[in-house]
Every structure is written in C-alpha cells, then in structure tokens.
Amino acid sequence: MRLLEDKIRQCGAVLPGEILKVDGFLNHRLDVGLITELGKEFYRVFRNDGVTVIVTVEASGIPLAFAAAQFFNVPVVFAKKGAHKNVGNDCYSADVYSYTKGVSYPVLVSKKYLTADDRVLIIDDFLANGAAARGLMQIVKEAGASLAGVGIAIEKGFQPGGRALREEGVKLVSLAIVDSMTDDSITFREDAALR
C-alpha cells in the first residue's frame, strides 16, 4: 500500500538488530487518519470472508484492529499479555516467543468472547517470525472458531513468518512488505505495493 510505504520511508528508522522503528505513526504516537485508511484497506481485502470478530494482541495491534472493525461493524477482542487479574481464569492461552526479548510470554483470551461460531480476522502491526500470529491462531483453533485470515500492517519479508503462513494456505495480507532494509534505504515487495 503506497500510502503506508511512503509513510515508512518518510518517518521510519532502521535500527541495529533489524528493528524498523515506526513509533512516530504506528505504535507509540498514532497517525489516526493513516491508521483509519489501513483499517479501510483491511476491510476491502477481507470484506467477503465472513468475519464476525477481529482478534489482536495488546497494545500496538489495538488501533489497527479498532479502525478495521469500524468498517466491518464487528467487535474486537484483544488478547492480553501475561496473567491479568481482570481476565479471569477461564481463558484460552498460548505462549508467544519474543525474538527481540528472548523470552516467551502468554497471551490470553477469555473463553466468553470467542466461540465455535466465530470467523476470525487476526490483525497486528508487525509480522516477522510469525510468533504472535501463530499464538493467536492457536487460540482461534482452541475455541473451535475458523480463521478468515491474517492482516498485517508491516511484514518483514526477509524473516520467515510470512512465507511459512502462506505456504500453509493462510490468507495473509500485509499492507507493506519490507524485503530488505539498511540505514538509508528500505526495499518493499512490489505485490504489496500495488494495493
């Protein structure tokens, strides 16, 4: 999606450790107009897939999921990280390994808010190794719900998560796919750019 790629080029920064810093518009300061457009694009892509609920994980996935849900007219369920008092004990859970932090953390969704009748669109800000997406997919499976697809704002195409999910037949759509990045240039994959 050109709008997102232009914003990444303009405001993103490449840091050591293959970190793409986009906290000026996507995950600390939020460019609300841009994120609303990303939500609209997720709707365009998945609108015929019978989505009944959007699932994401706190915290950075929430604005994107919320923006998309306004177009789908469905609720959002955001998975909580770690053991939250307010979630209660009756939860679906999965362990997500964080490659940047080198530790695993649990993600939790209350069983009340995901059922076998649901058709789930998973949305998140980043996909690299795919650990968070797979954690949410495991929760969808545990609930007996079906997966409509996975919508990602920025995929690190040089890491293996996206390819593996596509090879398994998951409808994975990333609005920008970074194929390579250095301190002073970012190369995007063309098929994502054509949106």
Next chain:
Amino acid sequence: MRLLEDKIRQCGAVLPGEILKVDGFLNHRLDVGLITELGKEFYRVFRNDGVTVIVTVEASGIPLAFAAAQFFNVPVVFAKKGAHKNVGNDCYSADVYSYTKGVSYPVLVSKKYLTADDRVLIIDDFLANGAAARGLMQIVKEAGASLAGVGIAIEKGFQPGGRALREEGVKLVSLAIVDSMTDDSITFREDAALR
C-alpha cells in the same frame, strides 16, 4: 451518559474488591460502535479546548483515545508501561501506583512526541484513585505542555481520585460516575447521567 450507563447495567459485573468488570465491551472485547460514541462525546465536551494531542496509557485507554482522536483530527500518544526497548532512552516518565496490584510501574512517553506547544487531552477507561491520570499529568508537565482536560469513561465516584482532581481545577469529565455498587445494583451520579 445514558448509553454507557445502560451498557454497564446490562453487561457489567461487580466483583469482590470493588472491581467493576466491563471486559465484554470496554477493555477486552471492544464494542466498537459504543466506543466510537464515547469518543464523539469526548469531542463534544472538549472540542473548544484547543486540544492538539490525546495522551493515554496502554492498553485499555487506546481504543477510547483513538475513537476520540478521529473526531478531533489529532494524533494519539499512548504511554508505554515499563521499560520498552522500542521507546528509546529519551523519555518522559512517571511512576504509577496500582492499588489493585499493590505495585508501582513506570509509564513512558518519548520526548519526541510531546512538546511545550502541545495542549493535551488525557483519556482513559477508568478513574478510581487517579494514579494513572496523575502519572500522565506529570508527564504533560515535564514536557512543558498544557493540560486541556481529562476524559474518563467510567469513574468510581466512591474513590477519591475524581474529587481531588476537580478540587484542583482540572477539567475532568467522566461519562459515567459510579457512586455505589453492590452485587445486584449500580448507582450512577446524576450529573454524569444527563449527558
């Protein structure tokens, strides 16, 4: 705000420890239509206060802040809890004491995203003792920015945070104020109900 009070009566639950559980629509599963209406109401209340940025804290404040920001046409900055790698070191920070958990945690905002020219609306889902709001107010002060006001979805009016802030002259608007609650009834303060 009647819409919110009706929803709390219909879907909320009072748990031991003065917990009002609203995770079915406000802070785990999100009723996107309702939250958009709450955002619109924050806009109605604060639209003439020169707001340039909405500040909240992850994770539950984000949907409300995002919804409001769509009407204000301003960015959101959400403070991060704890030491986040991606925030960088150049941050404003404040310690917030959690009465439910009995511990303090730091909240952080990158100095890049809050300046002395900003006029800040703080938005959050709950206000009880006011610790989170005061943490964000301290960050606003550190940045040299000015405070337009504080917008809260649900205030626990039987706890002291709201009264203290109002006595200090803060423009604090809570869309529903719970004056008392028991297992089977919730009493709302009338002035908040009249919205």
